[in-house]
Amino acid sequence: MLYINCPHCGMRSQNEFSYGGDASVKRPELNKEVSDQEWDNFVYNRKSLRGKHLELWQHISGCRQWIKVERDTATHEIFRTFKADEEVA
Amino acid sequence: MTQAFRIENSGLINRDKKLSFKFNGKTYFGYEGDTLASALLANGVHLVGRSFKYHRPRGFFGAGVDEPYAVVQLYRNGETEPNIKATEQELFEGLEAKSVNCWPSVNFDIGAINNFLRIFLPAGFYYKTFMWPKSFWYQIYEPFIRKAAGLGVASIKHDKERYEHKYEYCDLLIAGSGPSGLASAYAAAKNGAKVILAEDKPRFGGSLLSSDVNIGNQSGKDWAEGIIAELKTMPNVVVKNRSQIFGYYDHNMLVMSEKVSDHLPTTKKYHPNKRLWYIRAKEVLISSGSIERPIVFGNNDTPGVMLSSAAKEYLKVYGVLVGRKPLVFTNNDSGYETAIEFKKHGVDPVVLDSRKNPESEIIDEAKNLGINIKNSYVVVAAQGYKKVKSADIASISEDKKQLGKIEYIQCDCICVSGFWTPTIHLASQSGNKTKFKEEIDAFVPGQSKQNEITLGAANGIFSLEETLKTSFTAGSELSKKITENDNKIAIPNVVEKKSSQHDKFWCVPLPKGKNYKRFLDFQNDVAVSDIEIALREGYRSIEHVKRYTTLGMATDQGKTSNLNGLQLVSEIENKVVPAVGHTTFRPPYTPVSIGAIVGREVGKHSKPTRKSPMHSWHEKNNAVFVDAGVWLRPRYYKRGNENLFEASKREAKNVRTNVGVCDVTTLGKIDIKGPDAAELLNRVYTNAWLKLPVGKARYGLMLREDGIVMDDGTTTRISENHYHMTTTTAQAANVLSHLEYYLQLVWPELNVNVVSTTEQWAGAAIAGPKSRDLLQKLFPNSDVSNEGLPFMGYMEQDLFGAKARIFRISFSGELAYEVNVESDYGNFMWEKIMEVGEEFNIQPYGTEALSTLRIEMGHVAGSELDGRTIPFDNALEGLVSKKKDFIGKRSLERSAFIAEDRQRIVGVVPLDKQTSIPEGSHLVKDDKAPLPNPKLGHISASCWSVEYDNPFSLAILKDGKNMIGQKLFAMSPLKNKVIPVEIVSSHYVDPKGERVRS
Structure with a gap:
């Protein structure tokens, strides 16, 4: 079970969180013309990386905040975590 | 029987307490402190079972967790448990055990004929023999193999025992209480670190209990006892015997199974049988010792x-x-x-x-x-x-x-x-890259991946002096990092006999003309010749050789066999052992009781049960409940000898003719506040929300980004910047997360807050032609006329002193209202409604009648919004705005979603107007067509229409729009039914929706 550092609450076990997928996906702006390809990339296409991955988790049984977690998908090592509005450098 | 092989002046057993026990029906005696194995050996019993494949006689091979042979069926306290190692099972008064894998008895076992047939049963025998004909597998081969093989039988009774889970955090977790475990625990404890020391055996001390050494001028055993006694007095230390750490998971989470009651004849009151510990440790010290090979x-x-x-x-x-x-x-x-x-x-x-x-x-x-x-x-x-x-x-x-x-x-x-094989399982499970150590012919831990260190024999260090020195140091260094204390401990002097280099020799060659079976894996009957066959047949990877021969795949997981198997493969392949590599070590290290893994989460405890504030009223009034997600909801209220069908029909009919009341507390409720609340709703829902006036409700539909309907419900504008959203019971949690996702990540510029208020409000739906009359009596000072409170209107009123919210919304399709009060007043509200409603012949109705009412009105619910349908499929395309953008809109342009013959909701009536159509039935054109019969659609929900007194169903049907009036067949192979049906409009009753507006 992963041990995730919630930027709001501190170290908490994985069973307090729910997974939210790739954090690098950006929703196209509202009312903007979007090509089929762009939309498919947003809704369906994911890289399914092996290695360092920035992903979303929600601290669903805690502060209910969505957070960003930088995690290695192969080793499960967690490098850094960010608040929803924090820019990831 | 006398204990003929018991000797005086040796052993740690309690000779003052004699215990009787039964093995294979025969009574024997042993002492407190014995294992079943030691007690049987004391009585000269060496035959305990039969081997897995050849049914060869089996005795005892080890004295602990490594035992491959002595697996027995245990009977205790009216329960039976298979796969118990006699070498681990402590003796208690009245213990009963039996041999496994033998019939009719361990002494005369018919299966032993396999021993003589063994030339026909080499490695891969199953794969080669039971292939043809295919149909034989289920009928003949598998049942036979199942009967012939196996190590005991699982009980089919409900397990009366209790199992607990416990979560724990510590600075240092130490696995094993041999010399390295004791030394490191002691040093860390003295530095004030929070330490957990776990020992799988009943006695602490590991190898010190049977070795002839001196530590600090005492025997090794006495030194161990002294350390343990001191550790037990320290508040920062937990020492646990009978506790096996069996799994090392991510981020230093380890799981330990503590046998709380297995050594007792019965489990003490309020005690669990086993306790599973989830331990998050800052540092893990593996002192698991070694196993002789x-x-x-x-x-x-x-x-x-x-x-x-x-x-x-x-x-x-x-x-x-x-x-x-x-x-x-x-x-x-x-x-x-x-x-x-x-x-x-x-x-x-x-x-x-x-x-x-x-x-x-x-x-x-x-x-x-x-x-x-x-x-x-x-x-x-x-x-x-x-x-x-x-x-x-x-x-x-x-x-x-x-x-x-x-x-x-x-x-x-x-x-x-x-010689000795270090027990590297935990280190390997943690991701440690193990390495081969030439001097000891075995693998030892190498580069650590997590915060873990391996000490003593588990690390290939067999000198006690060196073990103690390194373990004291490790315990004190690691704890110092955490507590910043540095209490120096004098390392005791050690007297041990020095040993010489072992012989790199592991297999005796066969003498000329002899073909003895030389076993590697004793539990799975894998012999040298089986490995040779596998290699001859081209298996090269050690993982493949393992699976083909089953080497190391028995319940002992090859603790005594793996390394010799590797030696053999490397010898035949002419490679060095590290080039062959070892198979992956996976948890659990030793079998764990399923009960312990499940813990308390059995039966009603497997999920939480949520009840509405009116639950006790429903109970008192003969409600029959149904699980709706985690909620318990009344399905119907039983009168006399009524069954479900009769009761729900009565309740639904009463709604259509008089008035009914339904507990709708379970609906998800989300409070939405902020200046941008309307904008949020406008983006989340498919329809327009910017112009909803205060005091009005609106039905809304929300999609996922892929265009599939996520949920529906009504949202009411309570005041300028305050909305009350309702969701379906099932989607309540998902919708909240969905809103939070967009507010926190996608549109953080929106100034809106959302919070769940599901538990804060109790809800009652009052439905039926007489509902307005009832409402007027409930709120005598309010204008609830069609003008005062029109369809989709909202008002806040006083219900005999309780603050109430009244929504004129309808799920049943009748004139209806929903009244909400704060949860604590829920029961008060309900009783008032029943009391005042008596003169209007009010009846409570459950979910079954609710379903009937919504189905015959063609209102969609979870069975249509099943994660596969878009608004059009549910005849809700009218709610999809063309003017504004919203979540999922772009997906609705997908070609499949705009196809001419897109599926759509329809009504279905059996031609005979008698036969109910099972939900899930497929709609087909021709009931005689050869399989696979093309499926045109499926029945999503069925009811008995109280309006027309005949069965009625909803279906999602291909090209449904153009299918009205067609005759099809509803086929349910599960229920063995073929029903000729006619397709009709999904709005079976009141298609113009006049009643809700009346």
Whole structure:
């Protein structure tokens, strides 16, 4: 079970969180013309990386905040975590 | 029976407490502190089971967790449990156990014929033989194999025992209480670190209990007892015996199974049987020790052949002689330690040492005691069927290829030592890259991945002095990092006998003309010849060889066999062992009871149960409940001998003719506040929300980004910047997360807050033509007329002193209202509604009647919004705005979603107007068409229309829009039904929706 550092609450076990997928996906702006390809990339296409991955988790049984977690998908090592509005450098 | 093999002046058992127990129906006696294995051996019982494949007689091989043979079926406290190792099961008064894998008895086992057929049962036998014909597998092969194989039977009764889970956090978790575990725990504890020390056996001390060493001028055992006694007094330390750490998971989470009650005849009141600990440790110290490995020789599975360390443990810990004429076969000094113990207790052993001329303090001691030692000698084969009677022995050449003349020697047990294998399972599970250590012919932990360190024998360090030194240091250094305390501890002086280099020798060659079975894996009956076959047939990867031969795949997971298997593969393949590599170590290290894994989450405890504030009223009024997600909802209220069908029909009919009341507390409720609340709703819902006036409700539909309907419900504008959203019962949690996702991540610029208020409001739906009359009486001072409170209107009123919210919304399709009060007043509200409604013939109605009402009105619910449908499919495309953008809109342009013959909701009526159509039935054009019969749609929901008094169903049907009036067949192979049906409009009752507006 992963041990995730919630930027709001501190170290908490994985069973307090729910997974939210790739954090690098950006929703196209509202009312903007979007090509089929762009939309498919947003809704369906994911890289399914092996290695360092920035992903979303929600601290669903805690502060209910969505957070960003930088995690290695192969080793499960967690490098850094960010608040929803924090820019990831 | 007397305990003929029990000796005086040895052992840690309590001789004052004699215990009786039964094995295979026969009564024996043992002592408190015995294991089932030691007690049986004390009584001279060596035959405990039959092997898995050949049904060869099986005895005891080890004295603990490594035991491959002595697996029994245990009977305790009216329950039975399979797969119990007799070497681990502590004796208690009245214990009962039976042999497994033998029929009719362990002494006469019909399956033993396999032993004579064994040339037909080589590796891969199952794969090769049971392939054809295909149909034979289920009917003949599998049932036969299931009966013939297996290690006991699982109980089919409900388990009465309780199991608990516990979460714990600590600074240092120490696995194993041998010398390294004790030393590191002590040093860390003295630095004030929070320490958990776990020991799988009942007694702490590990190898110190049976070795002849001195620490700080005391015996090793006394030193261990002193340390444990002190640790137990320290508030920052938890010491746990009977507790096996069996799994090492991500981020230093380890799981431990504590046997709380297995050593007692019955579980104490309020105690669990087992407790599963989830431990998050800052540092993990693996002090799991090592397991002696066997030397492979002919018939090495005969009862009476056992590990020399086990023989020593039976003698030193249990006061039991495993034989009176022992033969010790060794390639290192450990065998001598066992021989010395035998000699000290009046038994004359013979030692065969594969080495030519070894010299050490231990060997000198053996020589001084006058022990008969034969150098460059090996056991070629054990003789005897159910027990060792003699051994064929021979001298062996220095290159270990040539055997001398076979000699015979009488013996009643063969104690074998092929040196030691570090127990690296936990380290490997954590992701440690193990490495091969030439000097000890075994793998040891290498580069750590997590915060873990391996100490002592588990790390390939077999000198006690070095073990203690490194373990004290590790415990104190690691704890210092955490607590910043640095209490120096004097490392005690150690007296131990130095040993000499072991012989790199692990398998005795076959003598000419003999074809003895030489077993590697004793539990799965994998012999040297099986590995040879696998390699001959082209298997190369050790993972493939393992699976083809089943080497190391039994319940003991190859604790005594893996390394010898690797040696064999590397020898045949002419590779070094590290090039062959070892198979992956996976948790659990040793079998874990399913009950312990499940814990308390059984039956009603497997999920939470949520009840509405009116639950007790429903109970008192004969409600029959149904699980709706985690909620318990009244399905119907039983009157007299009514069944579900009759009751729900009565309730639904009463709504259509009078008035009914339904508990709708379970609907998800989300409070939405903020200046941008309307904008959020406008983006989340498919329809327009910017112009909803205060005091009005609106039905809304929300999609996922992929265009699929996510949920529906009404949202009401309570005040300028305050909305009350309702969701379906099932989607409440998902919708909240969905809103939070967009507010926090996608549109953080929106100034809106959302919070769940599901539990804060109790809800009652009042529905039926007389509902307005009832409402007027409930709120006598309010104008609830069609003008005062129109359809989709909202008002806040006082319900006999309780603040109430009234929504004019309808799910039943009748004139209807929903009244919400704060949860604490829920029951008060309900009772008032029933009391005041009496004159209007009010009846409560449950979910079944609710379904009937919504189905015949063609209102969609979870069975249509099933994660596969878009608004059009549900005839809700009118709610999809063309003017504004919203979540999922772009997906609705997908070609499949705009196809001409897109599926759509329809009504379905059986032609005979009698036969109810099972939900899930497929709609087909031709009921006689060959399979696969093209499916046009499926029945999503069925009811008995109270309006027309005939069955009615909803279906999602291909090209549904153009199918009205068509005749099709509803087929349910599950219910074996074929029903001719007619497709009608989904709005079966009141298609214009006049009633809700009346």
